[in-house]
Amino acid sequence: xxxxxxxxxxxxxxxxxxxxxxxxxxxxxxxxxxxxxxxxxxxxxxxxxxxxxxxxxxxxxxxxxxxxxxxxxxxxxxxxx
Numbered sequence: 001x002x003x004x005x006x007x008x009x010x011x012x013x014x015x016x017x018x019x020x021x022x023x024x025x026x027x028x029x030x031x032x033x034x035x036x037x038x039x040x041x042x043x044x045x046x047x048x049x050x051x052x053x054x055x056x057x058x059x060x061x062x063x064x065x066x067x068x069x070x071x072x073x074x075x076x077x078x079x080x081x
Contacts, residue, residue: 024043
């Protein structure tokens with residue numbers, strides 16, 4: 001089944017990461033396949049101040065394993081600025 005012109009939607013989402021933490025939403029745009037913008041959300045919110053890192057990743061994993069008896073599942077950080 002082929003999409004009809006103007007019936008397919010594309011979402012553009014822009015997020016920013018600082019120290020591996022996703023910052024507040026910045027920009028979302030919804031565009032049809034015909035090129036019409038049908039949705040726009042933009043918030044000029046300042047980044048929150050992040051506390052200093054208190055533990056290394058290895059230290060945090062060790063604490064989790066000692067506390068729960070299970071190894072934590074660590075997801076890779078996909079972007080950092």
